[in-house]
Amino acid sequence: MTHKANSLTPWYSFVKGFIRSPRSVGSIAPSSRWLVKAMLAEAQVEAAKVVVEFGAGTGVFTLAMLRRLRPDARLLVFEINPEFHRDLQARITDGRVEVLHASAAEIDYHIERLGLSAPDCIVSGLPFTSLPRSVTHAILQATYATLKPGGVFVTYQYTPLLRRVLASYFDTTRITRLVLRNLPPALVFVCRKHS
Numbered sequence: 728m729t730h731k732a733n734s735l736t737p738w739y740s741f742v743k744g745f746i747r748s749p750r751s752v753g754s755i756a757p758s759s760r761w762l763v764k765a766m767l768a769e770a771q772v773e774a775a776k777v778v779v780e781f782g783a784g785t786g787v788f789t790l791a792m793l794r795r796l797r798p799d800a801r802l803l804v805f806e807i808n809p810e811f812h813r814d815l816q817a818r819i820t821d822g823r824v825e826v827l828h829a830s831a832a833e834i835d836y837h838i839e840r841l842g843l844s845a846p847d848c849i850v851s852g853l854p855f856t857s858l859p860r861s862v863t864h865a866i867l868q869a870t871y872a873t874l875k876p877g878g879v880f881v882t883y884q885y886t887p888l889l890r891r892v893l894a895s896y897f898d899t900t901r902i903t904r905l906v907l908r909n910l911p912p913a914l915v916f917v918c919r920k921h922s
């Protein structure tokens with residue numbers, strides 16, 4: 728596994744990304760290590776064969792997942808911001824990872840193109856409440872359709888507003904944690920597709 732040194736500090740890079748594209752970046756700061764820990768405790772990445780990440784930003788979840796991932800697992804990362812994507816590709820050269828400059832809405836196409844099995848878990852950093860509603864629905868529809876039966880979709884949000892929308896796609900939707908040590912404090916949503 729190789730993670731090259733970062734040329735830009737994650738914070739500087741993130742704030743710049745937010746100023747340029749506030750709606751799609753959706754947050755002023757990368758997720759804190761406490762939020763990363765809380766999310767990954769729900770995702771059970773250690774047991775997964777195929778893991779997907781939506782909206783990697785400066786890679787705080789990506790790097791934490793790589794430390795937990797099985798040697799034979801695969802991690803597929805979606806990031807639409809060209810600078811975040813380029814920086815991630817330069818820093819992460821682990822053979823288990825594919826960093827795509829593509830929208831999360833295209834998950835089904837890329838899983839099939841790469842010959843991967845259905846993902847056991849999908850970890851999202853997407854700012855659903857600031858994305859266009861049609862994009863949110865396209866992503867959630869493709870997510871549910873692509874997720875393995877028995878699989879889990881884990882996401883965080885800064886408000887509980889998304890709960891009803893998530894519940895309209897998934898078989899169960901729960902808010903499991905409130906992480907205060909994050910800017911801003913965040914709720915962890917755990918959504919399951921039944922076997």
Ligand SMILES: C[S@@+](CC[C@H](N)C(=O)[O-])C[C@H]1O[C@@H](n2cnc3c(N)ncnc32)[C@H](O)[C@@H]1O
Nearest residue numbers: 751754757758782783784806807808830831852
């Ligand atoms: C709130 S930031 C989260 C970054 C990182 N996961 C974290 O927690 O620090 C949201 C990220 O989602 C990306 N993004 C927004 N819409 C996307 C889409 N449709 N597909 C993939 N990535 C997207 C943004 O470019 C940004 O990097």
